[in-house]
Amino acid sequence: MTNGTAMKPLMEIKNLTTRFYTQDGVVNAVNGISYTLDPGEILGVVGESGCGKSVHALSIMRLIQIPPGEIPAGEVFFGGRDLLKLSEREMRMVRGHEIAMVFQDPMSSLNPVYTVGFQISEALMLHKKMNRSQAKVRAIELLNLVGIPEATKRFDNYPHQFSGGMRQRAMIAMALSCEPKLLIADEPTTALDVTIQAQIINLVIRLQEELGMSVMWITHDLGIVAEMVHRINVMYAGFIIERGFVDDIYNHTLHPYTMGLLGSLPSIDEAPGTKLISIPGLPPDLIALPEGCPFFARCTYRVEQCHQERPQLENAQEAGHTVACWRWREIQGFGVA
């Protein structure tokens, strides 16, 4: 089930693949993922740590260190061109300008020896060709926008004079400075207190509504995603294993892994004493990926076919979204009589 109107997607990713060459072997971090992102959409990318969700975002931005990294295949269409084929100079004009990124740890993501104001102004001077004083005016506006009190005074502060939550606000201000079409937020709340987390999430939702950009929200926390995003990509071992609108995924979970993720969410409704479901085992070694389904080893529904062949993402009409599992029909009780 799609949106109905044929909207032209903002970004279209085809077969994106990223590897790292390490001493121990080739790490297959992202394994040929494809999806589209609509203008104004908030997309949640969910998965355990090491599932490739951050790496795939960094690959879109081409911020992977090459070597040891490599993007051997794939296309990332954004604004009518393939980002992976741009020259480094053209790509710089995309970074921070059309696609901006907010990182996980606000403590270490700001340069300690420059003022916060300067670090925000930097992008403005680069992309918007502002001079220093214009950039300062705009940067103070942005600091106000993200809810930093006394923005004029704070402009000249160094990062160590900011609290963690304020730094993340400053990071968001920096990312939004050039009005990007896409904001990639890579676990932006993981390092923060729970109350601050909620503030940051609400801030991003508000700014998304005001500015109309698309947001890609990367997280390992399904609970956060449910409230704010439109669509979800569930990633596992560098694959997208389930993708669709939030409601469809919550109401008709198809992939055993997603079920596990949802099962490990504590719920207020449950009777006290109910055991949280955990997924046994560990994700597969990305150096030696199994030939069949990557989730095979931990799956309670596995059959011989799962061991032999890798399931591809297919449209599960009945559930209204896509999934990569051989047995989704049986699992949800669809179709097969």
Add this chain to the structure above:
Amino acid sequence: MGRYILRRLLSVIPTLIGVTLVIFLFQRLIPGDPAVAMLGEHANAENVARIREQFGLDKPAFLDRDALAEGDLPGFFDSQYVRYFGRLLQFDLGESIHRRIPIAETLKERFPATVELSLLAMSIALVVGIPIGILSASRRNSFLDGATMIGSLVGVSVPIFWLGIMEIMFFAVIMKWLPSGSRLSSGIVIKPITNLLLLDSLLTGNWVGFKDAFLHILMPAISLATIPTAIITRMTRSSMLDVLQEDYIRTASAKGLSERIVLFRHALKNAFLPVITIIGIQAGTLLAGAVLTETIFSWPGIGKWVYDSILGRDYPIVQGVTLLIAIIFLVVNLLVDLSYALLDPRISYE
């Protein structure tokens, strides 16, 4: 920040006193009677008496408890060390045993030669070491990086006196391109202003003098610069590599800044902090290395002077020069710490 600077300044004082103590204690290391050791077995009684007087050898080392027992309070403090320290406070470093000239006087003559050599060597080390360090960090695992790593390891492993000898052998003895010693050829005169010959010849527009002085200083400066260059290169590289791993570097790239700006604006300022410390330490290496380099190249600075004095057992000179070098070293490291406060905004708020 003011408090940080003040605290750091005050912390030098006890260290400085400790330094004078160590240097004073040097003469207690001399086996046997120091006066005899300095003058040799066959010294005449008059000279021995003079040395005893100069060092106050008839007094106890630190405190005179016998004087105190007799109720003589000022006499209690009249000791070798207190006299030594009192003289130091008046900038009196004593006098040379054999030539009987005040050490401070000869020092004034000889120090500029060492300063010139050390400054040039440090400039070479900075101009070569820092850019190569940055470049090889930004091209990690490239051929250049490998060559830099090997080259710098060889650099710290070469005995500089041997390198100097090899240079003399090749450039002076075999090729006859460069002079093998001293600061100037005979017959060349440079009007003294600062006593730094390169600077003086430039100031007076004396091109012949400049060229001659430059040819003379080239080999000693290069061999003296070897170790600092290697160490500064390595430190710059590893510090840059550390900083390039930081999240804020990724943030800067994600803003769309070019590699050059990320490297020079965002990485370098952070990476430079540990490098400055190393530079401070290298100042000491240079001054100490001067003893070897100046000896080989017959460079008339304080290093050669120390060497000659060790051979001649003119211990007050060794003490005086060691003290001077230690003080310079302390001051340089103090400046390094203070520059930290300027470069790193986090320090002022500690």
Add this chain to the structure above:
Amino acid sequence: MTELPPVTEEINDFAVREHRSLWLDAWRRLISNRTAMIGLVVVAVFVLSAVGAHFFWKYDAKMDLNYSAKLLAPNLRTTEKSTQIHIFGTDKLGRDIFRRVVHGGWNSLRVGLVAVGISLSIGGLLGLLAGFFESTDLNRRERTILMAALGLGLGALPAWIARQPFQAVLFGLLGVASSLLHGKTSKKSSPRLVEYGLAGALIGGTSGFLVGPMVALVCGLVGLSIGLLLARPVGGKVFSSIVMRVMDIILSFPSYLLAIAIVAFLGPGLEKGMIAIGVVGIPIYARLARSAVLSVTQKEYVLAAHSVGEGHGRILFKHIVPNILSPIIVQATMGLANAILSAAALGFLGLGAIPPEPEWGAMLGDSYKYLSSGAWWAVLFPGLAIMFSVLGFNLLGDGLRDALDPKMRV
């Protein structure tokens, strides 16, 4: 709908890779590091040849003299002029340079090991204790020992002045008292100052009076200040800062200038050189060990050991020492290189081995004056020997750093 058979078999974690111990892991990384391997080979050649020569290739430096064969160029075949093969040539006394270079290796190895041994054992121990007591509260016994030592040490001054050793003991007891009574009167600190100041002045003054009135005055004043210092039991920070201040003083000399100066006053000799180089190196290890300890003592496993009540000695040697070994090993390896280099410099200046003992630096110092006669071999080979042995240890140290640094573990 088909019945889904529950999977009963054990879920196997094939994601978990082969388990490797830290040291085995480090060793593997070391041998896969090309430069480290080169270093290891060079070091092995150096050590084996030096040790082998010392024990199996007799060389009597005092008898080695042959003026008829002086300053011969290297030859690989016998000729009329040189009837023996000298692959490195001969020096001004007609001695075979190859032989002297190989035997000189033994001296360099000795200097390196002894000097690093001195720096490492003294500096390492001081740094270890300084770091540990700086970050950990002293227990009662340790504080008592520290206070007693402090009292004894400070009391030694008035005791020396008045020639009364028992005075120092009294001040030591004052320290013990302060430590044991601490807590009872700690709320009111000013009376304590008065009490202890008075006690100190009394100890110093009355016993000084036995010698003379002036002695009584001075000892009384010194005793008063000692009493004031001892009034409040000190923590481990005091120990640490005393140690580190002394280290600072040593460090305010460029290290090998200090070594040169020490030997210049002591007089030349290989053993004196070893000691001087060793002493000069103490602060490096003290600082390194201290900062390593400080970073480790805040780790959870050390806090856990404290919380289950393990003794300080046990925590120090079971939990802390193993975890600070790697930077120390790296530093010691590089320290060997440095010691060899410094020893050569001393030898070159005529402050090292006493001739005719073969020593690389001294060989260079002897021969470089003959450079103008073209005897390049007399300076080339000893210099290369220094360079390669130093380079070997430096390469090895570098490789060890990469291998032992857990940050690099992928």
